[in-house]
Amino acid sequence: MECVFGLVGDGFALVAADTSAVHSILVHKSNEDKVMLLDSHKLLGASGEAGDRAQFTEYIQKNVHLYEFRNGIPLTTAAVANFTRGELAVALRKNPYFVNILLAGYDKDVGPSLYYIDYIATLHKVDKGAFGYGSYFALSMMDRHYHSRMSLEEAINLVDKCIMEIRSRLVVAPPNFVIKIVDKDGAREYAWRESIKDAEVSAA
Amino acid sequence: MVGKNCFAIASDRRLGVNLQTVATDFQRIYKIHDKLYIGLSGLATDAQTLYQRLIFRHKLYQLREERDMKPPTFASLVSAILYEKRFGPYFCQPVIAGLDDDDVPFICTMDCLGAKELAKDFVVSGTASESLYGVCESMYKPNMEPEELFETISQALLSSVDRDCLSGWGGHVLLVTPTEVQEKTLKGRMD
Numbered sequence: 229m230e231c232v233f234g235l236v237g238d239g240f241a242l243v244a245a246d247t248s249a250v251h252s253i254l255v256h257k258s259n260e261d262k263v264m265l266l267d268s269h270k271l272l273g274a275s276g277e278a279g280d281r282a283q284f285t286e287y288i289q290k291n292v293h294l295y296e297f298r299n300g301i302p303l304t305t306a307a308v309a310n311f312t313r314g315e316l317a318v319a320l321r322k323n324p325y326f327v328n329i330l331l332a333g334y335d336k337d338v339g340p341s342l343y344y345i346d347y348i349a350t351l352h353k354v355d356k357g358a359f360g361y362g363s364y365f366a367l368s369m370m371d372r373h374y375h376s377r378m379s380l381e382e383a384i385n386l387v388d389k390c391i392m393e394i395r396s397r398l399v400v401a402p403p404n405f406v407i408k409i410v411d412k413d414g415a416r417e418y419a420w421r422e423s424i425k426d427a428e429v430s431a432a
Numbered sequence: 433m434v435g436k437n438c439f440a441i442a443s444d445r446r447l448g449v450n451l452q453t454v455a456t457d458f459q460r461i462y463k464i465h466d467k468l469y470i471g472l473s474g475l476a477t478d479a480q481t482l483y484q485r486l487i488f489r490h491k492l493y494q495l496r497e498e499r500d501m502k503p504p505t506f507a508s509l510v511s512a513i514l515y516e517k518r519f520g521p522y523f524c525q526p527v528i529a530g531l532d533d534d535d536v537p538f539i540c541t542m543d544c545l546g547a548k549e550l551a552k553d554f555v556v557s558g559t560a561s562e563s564l565y566g567v568c569e570s571m572y573k574p575n576m577e578p579e580e581l582f583e584t585i586s587q588a589l590l591s592s593v594d595r596d597c598l599s600g601w602g603g604h605v606l607l608v609t610p611t612e613v614q615e616k617t618l619k620g621r622m623d
Binding site: 313317320321344346348349350351352354357363364367 | 447449452454455458475476477480481520
């Protein structure tokens with residue numbers, strides 16, 4: 229079952245997501261990247277219906293780029309969060325997107341921030357958040373071990389604890405996770421936590 | 433709740449999805465202008481959308497009329513906006529509180545379709561509304577001074593949300609008098 233979680237640390241925000249693409253009982257692939265880089269300093273971790281997830285996150289990414297091209301300056305994290313919420317809210321009563329989003333970003337004046345946006349367009353700025361069945365375990369682990377201004381090492385430790393908990397306690401636990409981080413130096417992939425590696429496809 | 437030339441509006445701070453608590457610092461009371469506040473309980477997304485629409489309408493009103501909207505007018509506006517969506521409603525129950533002409537307190541509530549309910553003493557909404565009715569009825573006295581009003585509304589809020597599993601995790605109280613606004617956060621049972 230899909231799972232995304234994230235937290236805010238000292239000068240950085242991180243988002244971790246599982247990487248399995250599942251269709252009913254079949255796992256199509258286990259290295260699907262669900263955390264999208266919106267621009268140099270923003271991450272969008274999404275979970276939910278596969279088609280909606282890919283389409284909606286790309287739509288947001290392209291609109292963020294368009295704003296930057298048109299206006300010469302990038303959007304702030306809060307602005308992107310409100311834009312995303314607006315798109316979800318407008319679609320809600322017509323043709324809803326079933327995508328849950330954790331938006332992490334770093335702004336020079338505000339610092340790191342994390343926004344919880346669920347599929348019915350509820351927006352809230354949080355320090356820690358999680359979606360999916362894994363949220364039951366991740367949120368509890370974070371409630372116990374999280375404190376504000378955690379160092380990167382402590383935060384990764386906590387993320388690993390959450391992943392361990394999800395792997396051991398969730399019946400259809402996803403095997404692999406990707407962790408991405410955003411701080412003053414930008415948004416980038418931090419690590420993968422793999423317990424099942426896809427077989428390499430040999431060239432035809 | 434209405435007091436002597438003042439009013440207080442209070443809410444809990446939980447943001448939840450069914451049984452899961454997502455956040456414990458959710459702001460449910462919004463300011464329209466210095467003497468008018470609206471509390472929106474119910475579905476968080478509709479509360480946020482409705483608030484954005486109301487602020488938009490109020491700003492337009494301010495530009496056209498060059499003054500703030502009076503509370504009874506605002507209440508009618510909210511009622512109309514909610515009824516517009518009669519067959520696909522916003523799932524929110526607003527509580528509106530303001531100081532009318534001559535600083536006379538005005539409070540009202542409505543259901544999700546805009547049926548206004550004016551009252552002279554107190555109005556409630558939310559999942560704990562039944563508890564709130566009971567507690568407010570027993571604790572309320574007319575013409576309370578601001579300090580006593582604050583105490584009463586805080587106790588009323590905390591006792592009733594303690595009996596409701598979907599409400600709680602602290603409280604927010606705003607006490608508005610003609611001269612100032614006091615905003616306080618209550619510490620309650622965090623469960």
